[in-house]
Amino acid sequence: MNAADRSKLAEKIFDGVLPSPAFLEEKYPPRSLPEGAAVTRFAPSPTGNLHIGGLFGAFTDKLYALRTGGVFLLRLEDTDKKREVEDGVSGIVEGLAQFGVVADEGVTGCGSETGAYGPYVQSRRKEIYHVCAKYMVEAGLAYPCFCTEEDLNTLRAEQEQSGVNKGYYGAWAKCRALPPEDQLRRIEAGEAYTLRLRAPEDEGRKFTIVDQVRGRLELPQNTMDIVILKSDGIPTYHFAHAVDDHFMRVTHVIRGDEWLASLPLHVQLFELLGFQLPRYAHTASVMKEDNGSKRKLSKRYDPEAAVRFYAQQGYPCEAVQEYLLTLLNSNFEDWRRANPLLPLAEFPFSLKKLSPSGALFDLIKLEDVSKTVIARMTARQVYEHAAAWAKEYDAALYALLSADPCFAQAMFAIDRGGKKPRKDIAKWSLVRETYSYFYDVLFAPQKSGAAEVLQAYLAVYDPADEKDVWFTKIKSICEPLGYCPDVKAYKAAPESFKGHVGDVSGFIRLAVTGRENTPDLWAILRVLGKERVQQRLKAAIAAEQINVGECQL
Numbered sequence: 001m002n003a004a005d006r007s008k009l010a011e012k013i014f015d016g017v018l019p020s021p022a023f024l025e026e027k028y029p030p031r032s033l034p035e036g037a038a039v040t041r042f043a044p045s046p047t048g049n050l051h052i053g054g055l056f057g058a059f060t061d062k063l064y065a066l067r068t069g070g071v072f073l074l075r076l077e078d079t080d081k082k083r084e085v086e087d088g089v090s091g092i093v094e095g096l097a098q099f100g101v102v103a104d105e106g107v108t109g110c111g112s113e114t115g116a117y118g119p120y121v122q123s124r125r126k127e128i129y130h131v132c133a134k135y136m137v138e139a140g141l142a143y144p145c146f147c148t149e150e151d152l153n154t155l156r157a158e159q160e161q162s163g164v165n166k167g168y169y170g171a172w173a174k175c176r177a178l179p180p181e182d183q184l185r186r187i188e189a190g191e192a193y194t195l196r197l198r199a200p201e202d203e204g205r206k207f208t209i210v211d212q213v214r215g216r217l218e219l220p221q222n223t224m225d226i227v228i229l230k231s232d233g234i235p236t237y238h239f240a241h242a243v244d245d246h247f248m249r250v251t252h253v254i255r256g257d258e259w260l261a262s263l264p265l266h267v268q269l270f271e272l273l274g275f276q277l278p279r280y281a282h283t284a285s286v287m288k289e290d291n292g293s294k295r296k297l298s299k300r301y302d303p304e305a306a307v308r309f310y311a312q313q314g315y316p317c318e319a320v321q322e323y324l325l326t327l328l329n330s331n332f333e334d335w336r337r338a339n340p341l342l343p344l345a346e347f348p349f350s351l352k353k354l355s356p357s358g359a360l361f362d363l364i365k366l367e368d369v370s371k372t373v374i375a376r377m378t379a380r381q382v383y384e385h386a387a388a389w390a391k392e393y394d395a396a397l398y399a400l401l402s403a404d405p406c407f408a409q410a411m412f413a414i415d416r417g418g419k420k421p422r423k424d425i426a427k428w429s430l431v432r433e434t435y436s437y438f439y440d441v442l443f444a445p446q447k448s449g450a451a452e453v454l455q456a457y458l459a460v461y462d463p464a465d466e467k468d469v470w471f472t473k474i475k476s477i478c479e480p481l482g483y484c485p486d487v488k489a490y491k492a493a494p495e496s497f498k499g500h501v502g503d504v505s506g507f508i509r510l511a512v513t514g515r516e517n518t519p520d521l522w523a524i525l526r527v528l529g530k531e532r533v534q535q536r537l538k539a540a541i542a543a544e545q546i547n548v549g550e551c552q553l
């Protein structure tokens, strides 16, 4: 087929005036970024809830762009309208933003975007794809294929019988060799057709490529005449990937390893289109340990697969980020220990350190990281985060916290700060249970069985006492009641005492908080305040007395 025929065919297919690829090159010029700055992109399809694997990938893109002083963009791959879900776009944008992954460029919400390399939604880029597809037809690199579903089924059956590779390629590609007049006639007659790549016919040839995660790979060259434009003129993922990543001037394509099998085709498309190949980094799926073996996190069976889960549970954004970093780069934890307060953007994140075999997701470890992150926060930050979470997910808790923010902050301040802050909460949904005894409506009294201790303490209790005075007073009530004020002395002769000073404060703790273990009791009493402490002590004493009465009956 000569150039004139090809040009006629291209005009027939792309009826109407289209700009040239050179126009696009000019409209979307190479970016002026410093040497080494990476342009990364997250390119989800709005076909379901944001998955932790998606957040993992987007976070990687964001970190790498940040680290290199580049740009991270968000593109929507919405060419599969059948699989699209309602709220898919806002779900993605908000789900990412909740965990601090905000793009520098691209889609910012449903129907909104920012940046000079758009549109960033594939369904609005039809003309751009057509410019490139037209060039492919003119260059003899693409041709119309009129095969129907039935034709393709027959082809498959024949290939199966002959025991050859299945697919549309080489001599099996019927429409490859259609004479130009047939092509034009059939298009004019209104027959449906797709546009297929004319793949170079070098079966068995291999090429090498360096993947940023997997290193040097030797792969077979693509020989399949894959569809680049569907019969409705919408591009397939493969073609759109090459066109979009080129004209958005993406330098690093970081994506799941399910795309590794398509890499030969993608490399070929870039070459045939005359585009510079971006660097590829194929990351492994997020895995989970299940009964001693590793498997992929499942959207269907694992609630922790959905990003929504982390927001609902109330894991702070910083905790999720830190945890993802422990999964991404194994040297992160050492770095964090050495630099507990540095912003994450300063971590020397490296693509080469990503595991090619799949990061193992572990909720226990996340909780651990999260406890440390929350322990580093100030009482005010804890209050703000907890209240914001409760506002959305626990209205009753929100009402309690926001009714007296000073009280709530005083409660969160207990055992906070200093060299070894207490690590007791891993997520905001645990605030209600952890701090329940600070609120009368949540407080669950427990019987201590030591009314005489509580009575004696009530007599000496003074809310104004400093910690040492407070403790001296507790010691002072020990002896008259048969308890030893000194733990060492008690241990030397336990049979001489009912217990020691620790047991005495344990009774007070139980009466006032309903718990056997709490943070600093003196600080708790201070925050609870005189009225509440006295009232709880009295109630506990009264409950013991009723108990005695019950026994006597």
Ligand code: GLU
Residues within 6 Å of the ligand: 042, 043, 044, 045, 077, 241, 254, 255, 256, 259
């Ligand atoms: N839309 C593709 C997906 O959701 C993007 C793949 C890629 O990152 O290249 O899997």
